[in-house]
Amino acid sequence: MSTDTVVREEYKALLTPWKIGNCEIRNRFVVTSMGGTDLFGWMERNHFDKQGARFIMEAAKGGAGLVLPGCQPVYNPMFGEWLHKNKKMYRDLAKWMPEFHKTGAKLFVQLTAGFGRSFTISGMMEKLYSNKALREASKPVMDLDKITASASPAPNRWSDKVPSRAMTVEEIREFVDSFAECARLLKEAGVDGVEIHAVHEGYLLDQFTLEYVNHRTDEYGGSFENRYRFPVEIVKAIKKACGKDFPVSLRYSVVSKTKGFRRGALPGEEFEEAGRDMEESERAAKYLQDAGYDMLNCDNGTYDAWYWAHPPIYMPENCNLEYVEHIRKFVDIPVVCAGRMDPVTAAEAVARGGIDGAGFARQFLADPQWVNKLIEGREDEIRPCILCHNGCFNMAHYKGVPNDQDLYDSLHLARCAVNAEMMQWNKHHIEKAKKPQDVVIVGGGIGGMEAARVLALRGHRPVIYERSDRLGGAFIAAAAESYKGKLRDLLAWYHRQMEELGVEIHMGYEVRTLQEFGQQPVIVATGAVPRVLRNVAGHEKMIEACEFLLREPGAYAAAGLAADAAPADNDLELGETVAVIGGGLTGCEIAYELELQGKKPVIIEMLDDLIKQKGVCLANSSYLREYFAWKKVPVYLQTRLTEVKDGAVVCADKNGETFEIACDSVISCAGYLPAPLASGGKKNVQFIGDCQSVGNLRSVIWGAYEAAMKI
Numbered sequence: 123m124s125t126d127t128v129v130r131e132e133y134k135a136l137l138t139p140w141k142i143g144n145c146e147i148r149n150r151f152v153v154t155s156m157g158g159t160d161l162f163g164w165m166e167r168n169h170f171d172k173q174g175a176r177f178i179m180e181a182a183k184g185g186a187g188l189v190l191p192g193c194q195p196v197y198n199p200m201f202g203e204w205l206h207k208n209k210k211m212y213r214d215l216a217k218w219m220p221e222f223h224k225t226g227a228k229l230f231v232q233l234t235a236g237f238g239r240s241f242t243i244s245g246m247m248e249k250l251y252s253n254k255a256l257r258e259a260s261k262p263v264m265d266l267d268k269i270t271a272s273a274s275p276a277p278n279r280w281s282d283k284v285p286s287r288a289m290t291v292e293e294i295r296e297f298v299d300s301f302a303e304c305a306r307l308l309k310e311a312g313v314d315g316v317e318i319h320a321v322h323e324g325y326l327l328d329q330f331t332l333e334y335v336n337h338r339t340d341e342y343g344g345s346f347e348n349r350y351r352f353p354v355e356i357v358k359a360i361k362k363a364c365g366k367d368f369p370v371s372l373r374y375s376v377v378s379k380t381k382g383f384r385r386g387a388l389p390g391e392e393f394e395e396a397g398r399d400m401e402e403s404e405r406a407a408k409y410l411q412d413a414g415y416d417m418l419n420c421d422n423g424t425y426d427a428w429y430w431a432h433p434p435i436y437m438p439e440n441c442n443l444e445y446v447e448h449i450r451k452f453v454d455i456p457v458v459c460a461g462r463m464d465p466v467t468a469a470e471a472v473a474r475g476g477i478d479g480a481g482f483a484r485q486f487l488a489d490p491q492w493v494n495k496l497i498e499g500r501e502d503e504i505r506p507c508i509l510c511h512n513g514c515f516n517m518a519h520y521k522g523v524p525n526d527q528d529l530y531d532s533l534h535l536a537r538c539a540v541n542a543e544m545m546q547w548n549k550h551h552i553e554k555a556k557k558p559q560d561v562v563i564v565g566g567g568i569g570g571m572e573a574a575r576v577l578a579l580r581g582h583r584p585v586i587y588e589r590s591d592r593l594g595g596a597f598i599a600a601a602a603e604s605y606k607g608k609l610r611d612l613l614a615w616y617h618r619q620m621e622e623l624g625v626e627i628h629m630g631y632e633v634r635t636l637q638e639f640g641q642q643p644v645i646v647a648t649g650a651v652p653r654v655l656r657n658v659a660g661h662e663k664m665i666e667a668c669e670f671l672l673r674e675p676g677a678y679a680a681a682g683l684a685a686d687a688a689p690a691d692n693d694l695e696l697g698e699t700v701a702v703i704g705g706g707l708t709g710c711e712i713a714y715e716l717e718l719q720g721k722k723p724v725i726i727e728m729l730d731d732l733i734k735q736k737g738v739c740l741a742n743s744s745y746l747r748e749y750f751a752w753k754k755v756p757v758y759l760q761t762r763l764t765e766v767k768d769g770a771v772v773c774a775d776k777n778g779e780t781f782e783i784a785c786d787s788v789i790s791c792a793g794y795l796p797a798p799l800a801s802g803g804k805k806n807v808q809f810i811g812d813c814q815s816v817g818n819l820r821s822v823i824w825g826a827y828e829a830a831m832k833i
Contacts, residue, residue, distance in 0.1 A: 124405075129497050129498075129752055130497070130499055131373045131471055131552070132466045132470075133466070133469050133496065134469070134482060135150070135314065135469040135470070135472040135473040135503065135750075136149060136150040136151060136465065136468060136472060136497075137149045137497065138148070138150065138387055138472070138473045139178075140415045140456060140479065141317070141456070142182040142188075142230075142315065142371065142416050142456055143367060143368075143369040143416040143453075143809060144367050144369075145315055145369045145418065145581075147188050147228050148187045148226050148227065148228075149185070149186075149187035149236050149367065150187060150424060150469075150478065150479045150480055151187050151188075151479075151480060151482065151493050152186070152187065152188045152190065152456075152458050152479045152480060152481045152482070152547075153178075153181045153186045153188070153189040153190055153462075153481075153482065153483065154190055154419065154460045154481040154482065155190045155191060155193050155232045155240050155317070155319070155373070155482050155483070156190045156192055156484070156514065156515075156535070156536045157190050157193065157295070157515070157527050157536065158192055158486070158514070158537070158545060158547075159191050159192040159536045160188070160192035160194055160213060160259070160536030160658055161174050161175060161178065161189055161192075161194065161206065161231060162172045162174075162208075162211055163537065164192060164533070165199065165200050165395075165532065165533050166200060166205065166533070167198075167201055168198055168205060168208045168211060168509070169208070169210075169211050169214075169403075170210075170211040170214035170218070171185045171272055171314040171461055171545070172356065172430055172796070174191055174194060174547055175218060175401045176194065176547065177486075177536070177545060178191055178222070178229070179221070179222060179225070180226075180490040180491075181312065181486045182222060182225035182226075182227035182229075182495055183225050183490075183491075183628065184486065184489075184490040184493050185226065185367045185491070185493030185494040185496075185497065186227055186486070186493055187227060187479070188227065188228050188229075188230060188479065189227055189228070189229050189230075190229075190230050190231075190232050190317055190419075191229075191231055191232060192535075192536065193231055193232045193233070193234040193319045193320075193616040193696070194231060194232060194234065194262070194552075195226045195233075195234050195235075195236050196233055196234070196235065196236075196297060196300040196304055196421060196752070197236060197268075197300065198237075199236065199241070199264065199269045199295065200263065200264060201262070201263060201264075201267055201598070202261075202262065202263075202268070202789070203303050204300050205233070205300065206300050206303035206304045206307060209567035210249060210306070212307045212311045212700075213306070213311075214311070215308075215311040215312075215313070216310070216311040216312055218688070219311060219312035219313065220223055220312070220553070223312070223361070223587050224242040226470075226780055228314040228315070228336045228609070229314050229315075230313070230314060230315040230316055230317045230369065230371055231306055231308050231316050231317070231807075232312050232316070232317040232318075232319045232324065233301055233316055233317070233318060233319060233355075234319035234372065235297050235304065235325070235326045236269065236320075236324075236803045237269070237272060237280050237326060237328050238270060238272035238273070238276075238323070238325065238326035238329045239272045239277065239286040239324075239326055239329060239335070239425075240278075240279050240323075240324050240325055240326075240329075240424075240425040241266075241269055241270050241280075241709045242279075242280055242517050242525040242527075243266075243270075243277065243278055243280045243281035243283075243284045243524040243525060244524055244526075244527065244529075244532065245523065245524055245525075245526075246529075247264070247266060247284060247509065247524070248281055248283045248284060250323060250425070251266050251267075251283060251284045251734045252283055263610065264443075265337070265417055266533075267287065267677065268293075268683065269720035270284060270286045270287075270294065271286060271287050271288065271332065272286035272287070272288065272289065272326065272329045272335060273286055273288065273289065273326075273330040273332075273335055273336035273337075273338055273342065274286075274288050274335060274336055274337040274344065275287055276329070276335050276383070276686040277383055277384075278522040278524075279324075279425045279426065280517075280519055280525050281386065281524035283339075283524075284524075286565040288338065288684060289342065289366060290494070291341075291342070294342060294352060294355075296358075297352075297680045297806050298352075298355045298359050299357045299359065300361050301318070301359060301360060301583050302356075302359035302362065302363040303362075304316075305360040305363060305364050305368070305370070306364055309364045309368055314369065315359065315369030315370065315416070316368075316369075316370055316371070317370070317371035317372065317417075317419060318353060318356055318357065318360075318371055318372050318373065318415075319373045320352045320371060320372070320373035320374070320375075321350075321353050321372060321375065321406070321410065322372075322373040322375040322421070322431070323373075323375055323421075323423055323424055323425060323428075323431045324375075324378070324380070324397075324424030324425040325425075325537075326559060327356075327426065327620045328375065329340045329351055330342060330343075330347075330350075330351075330352045330353075331349045331353070331398065331406070331417065332378060332380075332397045332424070333349070333381070333396075333397075334383070334397060336349055336383060337689040339832070343496075345374045345403065345407075346402070346406075346409075348485070348657075350406060350409060350410070353372065353413075354409075354410070354413040354714045355463050357370050357372070357410075357413050357414040357415050358413060358414055358539050360414075361414045366414070367799075368414055369415060369416045369417070370417075370481050371415065371416060371417035371418070371419050372415040372417070372418055372419065372503060373419045373422060374408055374410070374418045374419060374543075374765075375398065375420070375422050375423055375430075375431070376398075376399045376400070376403050376407075376420050376421070376422055376445040376448070377395065377397070377398055377399060377400055377403055377422050377426065377445055378395060378396065378397025378399075378422070378423065378424050378426075378427065378734055379395075379397075379422050379423050379424070379427040379430050379459070379809050380395065380397040380423070380424045380426045381393050381394065381395075381396055381449060382396045382426070383426060383575070384426050385426055385748075386423070386424075386426050386427025386428065386429065386430070386744065386748055387427060388429075388734050388745070388748055388749055389438060389441060391435065391554075391752055394482055400445070400448065400449075400801075402497050403449055404449065406454045407449050407453050408453055408661055409571065411453045411454065413515065415418050415455065416455055416456075417455055417456045417457070417458065417478075417661065418449070418455065418456075419457075419458045419460065419481060420442065420449065420457055420458060420459055420460070420781070421442040421459070421460045421461040421481075422441075422442050422445055422461070423457075426743040428462065428740055428741070428742045428744060429744060429745040430442065431461065431516060431741075432511065432739065432741040433461050433462040433509065433741070434509055434510075434511065434739070434741055434742040434745055435508065435510070435605055435606065435608060435609075435742075436553045436605060436714065436742075436746065436749070437461075437462055437510040437745070437746050438462070439462045440459075440461075440463055440466070440467050441461050441462055441478070442460065442461040442470075443457055443463070443467065443468075443471060443476075445475060446458075446477055447459070447471060447476035448479060449603050450475075450476060450478075451719075452691045454477035454664045456479065457476065457477055457478055457479075458468050458479035458481045459471070459476065459479075459480060459481060459482075460481025460482070460483065461616065463480050463481065463482060463534065463833070465480070465496060467639050469478035478659070478704060479820075484505045484507040484509070484514055484538075485506070485671045486505060487507065487513075487536060487537070487538040487541060487544045488505050488507040488508075488538055488540050488541050488544075489504050489505040489507075489512055489541065489616070490544075491589075492505075493528060497794045502614070502615075502618055503615075503618070504538055504542060504615070505612070505615050506540070506608050506611040506615060507538075507540070507608065508539070508540060508608040508609050508611075508612055508819070509608055509743075510526060510539050510743060510818075510819060510820075511577050511738075511739035511742055512539035512739075512789060512818050512819060512820040513537040513538045513539035513540075513541075513544075513738055513820050514535060514536050514538055514539075515535060515741070516531055516536070516538060516737050516738070516739050517532075517739055517740055518735070518736050518737060518738050518739065518740060518743070519740040519743070520731040520732075520733060520734045520735075520743065521734070522698050522730065522731070522734075523653075524657035525547050525832025526736055528736075529625050531758050534546075539818070539819050539820035539823060539824075540612060540819070540828050542572075542795070542823055542824045542827035542828075543827075550824075550827055550828070550831075551685055552576065552579050552695075553579060553580065553831065554580055554581050555580045555581045555582050555833070558580075558581045558582050558583060559582055559642070559643060560582075560583045560585060560642050560732040561577050561582050561583065561584045561585070561642065561643050561644070561830075561833055562585055562588050562589070562616050562636075562639045562642050562643070562644045563577075563634045563644075563646065563647060563812070564593060564636075564644065564645070564646045564647060564648055564799055565584065565585055565586075565587075565588065565595060565597020565646065565647035565648045565649060565811075566586045566587075566588030566590075566592075566593040566627065566629075566647075566650055567593075567594060567596060567597055567647060567811065567822075568592070568594070568595065568597045568612075568613075568616065568809075568811075568819065568822055568823065568826075569595075569647040569747060569810050569811030569822040569823070569825065569826040570586055570588070570595070570645070570647035570810075570826070570829060571593060571604055571616040571619070571620060571625075571647075571814075572587055572616070572822070572823050572826035572830075573645050573647065573827075573829055573830045574620065574623070574625045574830075575616070575619050575620075575623060575625075575830075576827050576830035577830045577833065578624070578625055579621040579623070580830070580831075580833075582833060583624075583828075584625055584626070584627070585627075586620075586626070586627045586628065586629065587627045587628045587631045587632075587633050588623060588627065588628065588629050588630075589632035590629070590630070590634070591629050591630055591679040592614075592682065593613075593617060593620065593627070593682075593683060594680060595614070595647075595649050596649050596650070596668065596678045596794075596812070597609070597612075597613060597819075598613070598672065598677055598681050599667070599671035599672050599677060600671075600796050600819075601613055601669040601676060601677070601680035602672065602675075602676040602680060602738070603671070603674065603676055603711060603712070603714075604675075604676055604718060604719075605714075605718070606676060606680075606716060606789075609674040609680070610676065610679050610680045613680050613682075614682070617682060618823060627816065629663050633799060635802055636799065636800075636801060636802055636807060637802055637804060638731065638802045641782075642806070643804065643807075643808075643833050644804065644806060644807045644808070645807075645808050645809075645826075645829050645830070645833075646798055646799050646801075646808065646809045646810070646812055646813055647811050647826065648797050648798060648799050648813040649797060649811060649813055650794035650795055650796050650797050650812035650813065651670060651793055651794060651795055652666045652678070652790070652792070652793075652794055652795075653792045653793045653794060653796045654790075654792075655763065655790060655792050656668075658764060658766060659764070659765040659766070660762055660765055660766035661766060661790075662764045662789060663767075663768070664766055664788045664789065664790040664791050665696070665787060665788065665789050665790065666705075666789075667708055667709070667789055667790060667791045667833065669728055670696070670712065670789050674715075674800060675811040682701070688753055695787075696721070696786075696787045697721075697722065697723070697783065697785070697787045697788075698721055698722055698784020698786055699723075699728060699786050700716050700721055700723050700772050700785060700786065700787045700788070700789060700790045701724045701727065701783060701785040701789070702723050702724065702788070702789050702791060703732065703763050703771075703788060703789065703791060703792060704724050704726075704727065704733040704790065704791030704792050704793065705725045705727030705729070705734075705757065705759070706727075706732075706734070706735055706793070707733050707735065707738055707743075707788075708791045709725060709791030710725065710732055710733055710746045710750075710784075710795075711746070712791060713725050713750070713755060714746060714749065714750075716754055717721075717749075717750075717755060722755075723755055723828050724755070724756045724758070724783055724785060725750070725755065725756070725757045725758065726758045726761050726763055726771070726783070727757070727758065727759050727760075727761065727772060728760065728761065728762050730751070730759050730760050730791065731747075731752045731757075731759065731762070732746065732757065732806040733747070735748065737818055737820070744758045756783075757767075758773065758775075758783070760775065760776040761773045761775055761776075762774045763775070764780060766788050767782075769784060769786070770782045770783060770785060771783050771784070771785060772782050775800065793816070795816070795817060795818050796812060796813050796814060796815060797812075797813055798813040798814065799813070808829045808832065809828050810822070810829045811825060811826060
């Protein structure tokens, strides 16, 4: 940021300095930890991680005041290494710290006791654990019995096959000692402080504090003091090893928002708290402060209510703020609030003394320079995070599976669906073209625009041919629901990129054959077409999902038109009770939108669970499943549509028994099929996005980036 930049008034409170203990922070922007942005490696042998360090450096240069790398287990789940034993990586860190401090930011390394019952169990891990011989043989690499140990025997969040046992007192004390030694080594390396992870989100330390998990009868269970003993012993050991002036923050969930194992509570829902309620939190916050913690880095939730700590787009903005502002009244140390924070609201909260810092995470993956752009008045240049979790945190869970996630994704968190370069700099980076060319792009959706953006940055001359009168393609419909403002922001960002880069665009031009482009390289980004259930009698009575969405006001905003341009007389004549055919992500999001509008959706799904698909984070899918249960939205699983009639649909259950469901309208969300334009024998053609294979936004953007780099 230039020293003569005029900062907009609404952000000024976020640019004031503050202190954590004796450590002064230049501004109130805090980069909160994300798995994968670790300094000492993530799910691999501990080492000084140059990829993690690059992200941390970019976030600091991008304007953050305090940066917290990804949580670092003091006992590495992979290979069973204790973090304090590899002295070389601390020496490597010490060499790097002076360069980091040139940015003006401060660095607190987040240390974690681990995951306990929240450890994300995969199908492979279930096989290892269920076979006694394999379980023993795999212990040097992954000792699941130790990794998943908790306060008391408890069910794993992800799997019924890998339960948690109770940690021994000897193990607890070994962890406490390692925290102290790691903190001492980090202090010697020049790190500004540490953060303890976590009396937060139902991780291991939090499992000790929560009565629904901790049933111990020794000094680490029962009374309030005993349940909080583990995190108290950690901070006292660190202060003894590092001195009282070395700052120690605590990642802290104000309230658990949890009904019990695998059951969360949604915003506005009345429920009985199984975890930490506000009354206990008021006491706990002061108790932890008095034990020695210098800051509380706050939000809400547990892994059982994961959407509070990792808010999907369905959660309201600033969802944790009122809780954090309340707990601020009970402590004298600074508090930070994280979770879908809006910078203007955050600045207002800082100005009134409600919080001391504002935590942001995924937005730094989408655009590490976003803070500088924000305070320099360049908001429209910020590439927005759309809260999808597709790239950064796509641990999927549904009936019949534990964590359904590709191993490559498990080992490479903190990438970004909308920013192909993030944490993939080795394979995704702009290289100037040696011979700039005219490149034809057929289709002006997100994939076509991303390809054009990368081509233009490389020096090529991309030309987009779009058959409609708007850029955006199917993403206009995807961004249409009322709660999809962030997706509309992404479309606006792409529109601006096309303008700034001077991309030539031909609207209303339908390409019928690629032969007309001669020897020019071509990228085909024609997307997909809806699957039509032609085997269903009366299928023509159904409204296709995109047809419905494109009539919503949000679709007009997404297309760059005024939202009120939507016709008042919607000729779809959607009735009050709407049968949604298909309970995948598209169908569930439409049903959610219908319920928000006051209509009565009914979901009909052939599989045995809703959103039974890879790539949709449990934080996202569990919100929707639990929302429908709360609002009593009828859900028919293992149910097949057989006929659409006037006023009803006919369905068959898993036993083949047929029955009718009364409804006024029917929306088909039966999926999509690739719609590529035939190459016609032309060489120099690449197919990207859904026209190649139907995927998600991540596969579209990453594939478009890679295609543009090949030319």
